[in-house]
Amino acid sequence: MTIRSGRSRFRSTVVALAVAALAVGGAATVVFQTTTPARAASPVEDEGADCPVSVPGSLTANSRLPDPFRRLDGTRISSKADWRCQRAQIRELVERYVYGDKPAKPSSVTGTVSSSNITVNVSHNGRSSSFSASVQLPSGSGPFPAVVVLGGFGADTAAIRSAGAAVISYDPYVVGREGTPRNNKQGAFYSIYGNTSSTGLLAAWSWGVSRIIDVIESSGGNVLRTDIGVTGCSRFGKGAFAVGALDQRIALTMPIESGSAGVPIFRGIPGEGAQSLSSAYGEQPWLGDAFGSFTGNPNNLPVDTHEIVAMVAPRGLFIMDNPHIANLGPRSASVAALGGAEVYKALGAGDNITYWSDVSDGSHCANRAEWRTPLQQHIQKYLLKTGNAPGTIRIASKAAGNLSQWRDWQTPTLTDGPSTPPPTGQPTTPPPTGQPTTPPPTGQPTTPPPTGQPTTPPPTTPPAGGSCTASVTPGTVWGDRYNTSVTVSGASSWTVVVAITPPQRVSTTWSGSFSWDSSGNVMTVRSNGSNTFGFTTMMNGNSSARPQIRSCTAG
The missing domain is CATH 2.60.40.290 (Immunoglobulin-like)
Structure with a gap:
C-alpha cells in the first residue's frame, strides 16, 4: 500500500499510520492504497438468507461503535468464511432497527429489457404492481454492464457511459413516494406489502433495484450484463448506499454526499452539527418506523453505519463526500468508512473500498473533476473487469474523523478455510461461496430444502486405519x-x-x-x-x- 500526505510520498506496511494521521488536527489529506484484486459480486441477492439469526432480547447503550466481528452470543468470528453469517446477523439488525424489512424476491417478477427501457411486473400474495426505468447505452457493441442511477441528478452519467457502462435511470418515487405519512406510504413497493408497512423508503427503493436486476437476469443478456453498479446523490445517495448493502448482486456501490440516514455514523451526527437524526427521520419516511425510537439516543442502537459499509464487503465501494457542508456529516461519514474498511482488510479486500472527500468545490451534488477518473477506474475494475486501480481513502483534513475515538475493538486476523463454530461446538457459519443451511451436530439440516424432498446418499464403507x-x-x-x-x-x-x-x-x-x-x-x-x-x-x-x-x- 501507499500512504500519501500532501505532496510527499512514502511507503509503509503499517495500516495504522493512515489512521494515526487522521487523529492529528488539521492533518493533510490521507490516501491509503493497497493492491488486492477486485472481488466478484454474488450470484444471489442475499447469501446469508439461510443463516440462523436471533436478535437480542434487550438493548444495551454503547457510546462506541459496535464490534462488527462480534456475534450476538458474544464470541468473535475467526475465519473469513464466518463473515457470511456474521453479515446476515448485521443485516437482521439493520433491517429491524434502521431500514425496516426488505422482503425477498416476490413470487413472480417478469419484465422486458430493451436498448431504451426496462419494464418490471411484480405479483405476490394476490397483489401486483409495475414500474419501468429508462436505459441509455454507451457506444460500442453490447451486452453492456450498467449503473443504476437513482433520481437523475448528482451522478456523472456522461463519465459512466464514456467508461463503457450503460445508465439505467431509476425513479425511486414510483416504488416509494416521498411526501406521504408513515401510515399511508405509497408506491409500487407498498402496493405489494401494504401502505402501513414499517419498511422505510430506502429499503423500498432497494427492493425496486433488486427487481430490476431480476428482470435483467432473466432477459438473456442480449442488451445488459448482470455486472451492475448503483449510484445517486443526497437522498438518492442514501438510497444507493442501502441498495448496495442489501443486494449482494451489486458489484459496485457509489453513494454521493448521502448525509444523515446515509453513510455517516449515527453516533457521530449529534456532535458534528449535521442534520439531526430526528430531522432526517421526520423529513421523509426514509428510515424504517422502528428507527424513531433511536433518534434521541443512537447509543442504544446495536448497529451503526460502519457495519452497513461492511455489508458491502468484499464488493466494490466508492463513497464520494463533501467536506464543505457540515450538515452532511462528512466527519462522521469518514469514520464509517474507516470502520467498515477494517472489515474489508480482514477479508483480504482492503483495495476494494474508496472514500473520497478531498474536493475543492462545495456545491452539493456537483459533478466534480476530482471524481471523474476514479469513477471510470471503478467501472473498469468492477463492471468491465478490465482494470485494477487501487482503493483509496482520501479524506479532506477539514472533515477528518478519528476511528480510534469511536472503537474499543481491534481487527482480528481472519483465517482461510471453513467456518469456525462458536465455543458450544454448534456450526453457525457456512462460507461465502454458497448458501448451505447450518446443520446441528446430528448432521441434519435445521431447515428443509428449498424445493422437493431431500434424498439420502448411499452408505459409505470406510476403511479402518491403525487401531481405530x-x-x-x-x-x-x-x-x-x-x-x-x-x-x-x-x-x-x-x-x-x-x-x-x-x-x-x-x-x-x-x-x-x-x-x-x-x-x-x-x-x-x-x-x-x-x-x-x-x-x-x-x-x-x-x-x-x-x-x-x-x-x-x-x-
Missing part, C-alpha cells in the same frame, strides 16, 4: 449440499484423514479439530473430547462423489 475405526453415517442431501457424520471407535484420542473429491468443498464443520492440506481437498480431523465429528459439503456440480475416509490413527 471411522464409520461414516451419510446425512441428508438438500439443494446442492449434504451432511456427513463420522463416528470413531477403538480410541479416545484419534486422527482421521478424509478426502473430498473436487470440485466439491467442505463448507461447515463441527465437533472436531480440522486442518487442510494445500489443495483443500484433504482434511485432517483430530479428536477434541468427542468420538464424533461432522461436516457439510457443497457439491459444486458433482452430485455423485462422497467423502472417503483415508485413515484412522489412534493417539
Whole structure:
C-alpha cells in the first residue's frame, strides 16, 4: 500500500499510520492504497438468507461503535468464511432497527429489457404492481454492464457511459413516494406489502433495484450484463448506499454526499452539527418506523453505519463526500468508512473500498473533476473487469474523523478455510461461496430444502486405519449440499484423514479439530473430547462423489 500526505510520498506496511494521521488536527489529506484484486459480486441477492439469526432480547447503550466481528452470543468470528453469517446477523439488525424489512424476491417478477427501457411486473400474495426505468447505452457493441442511477441528478452519467457502462435511470418515487405519512406510504413497493408497512423508503427503493436486476437476469443478456453498479446523490445517495448493502448482486456501490440516514455514523451526527437524526427521520419516511425510537439516543442502537459499509464487503465501494457542508456529516461519514474498511482488510479486500472527500468545490451534488477518473477506474475494475486501480481513502483534513475515538475493538486476523463454530461446538457459519443451511451436530439440516424432498446418499464403507475405526453415517442431501457424520471407535484420542473429491468443498464443520492440506481437498480431523465429528459439503456440480475416509490413527 501507499500512504500519501500532501505532496510527499512514502511507503509503509503499517495500516495504522493512515489512521494515526487522521487523529492529528488539521492533518493533510490521507490516501491509503493497497493492491488486492477486485472481488466478484454474488450470484444471489442475499447469501446469508439461510443463516440462523436471533436478535437480542434487550438493548444495551454503547457510546462506541459496535464490534462488527462480534456475534450476538458474544464470541468473535475467526475465519473469513464466518463473515457470511456474521453479515446476515448485521443485516437482521439493520433491517429491524434502521431500514425496516426488505422482503425477498416476490413470487413472480417478469419484465422486458430493451436498448431504451426496462419494464418490471411484480405479483405476490394476490397483489401486483409495475414500474419501468429508462436505459441509455454507451457506444460500442453490447451486452453492456450498467449503473443504476437513482433520481437523475448528482451522478456523472456522461463519465459512466464514456467508461463503457450503460445508465439505467431509476425513479425511486414510483416504488416509494416521498411526501406521504408513515401510515399511508405509497408506491409500487407498498402496493405489494401494504401502505402501513414499517419498511422505510430506502429499503423500498432497494427492493425496486433488486427487481430490476431480476428482470435483467432473466432477459438473456442480449442488451445488459448482470455486472451492475448503483449510484445517486443526497437522498438518492442514501438510497444507493442501502441498495448496495442489501443486494449482494451489486458489484459496485457509489453513494454521493448521502448525509444523515446515509453513510455517516449515527453516533457521530449529534456532535458534528449535521442534520439531526430526528430531522432526517421526520423529513421523509426514509428510515424504517422502528428507527424513531433511536433518534434521541443512537447509543442504544446495536448497529451503526460502519457495519452497513461492511455489508458491502468484499464488493466494490466508492463513497464520494463533501467536506464543505457540515450538515452532511462528512466527519462522521469518514469514520464509517474507516470502520467498515477494517472489515474489508480482514477479508483480504482492503483495495476494494474508496472514500473520497478531498474536493475543492462545495456545491452539493456537483459533478466534480476530482471524481471523474476514479469513477471510470471503478467501472473498469468492477463492471468491465478490465482494470485494477487501487482503493483509496482520501479524506479532506477539514472533515477528518478519528476511528480510534469511536472503537474499543481491534481487527482480528481472519483465517482461510471453513467456518469456525462458536465455543458450544454448534456450526453457525457456512462460507461465502454458497448458501448451505447450518446443520446441528446430528448432521441434519435445521431447515428443509428449498424445493422437493431431500434424498439420502448411499452408505459409505470406510476403511479402518491403525487401531481405530471411522464409520461414516451419510446425512441428508438438500439443494446442492449434504451432511456427513463420522463416528470413531477403538480410541479416545484419534486422527482421521478424509478426502473430498473436487470440485466439491467442505463448507461447515463441527465437533472436531480440522486442518487442510494445500489443495483443500484433504482434511485432517483430530479428536477434541468427542468420538464424533461432522461436516457439510457443497457439491459444486458433482452430485455423485462422497467423502472417503483415508485413515484412522489412534493417539
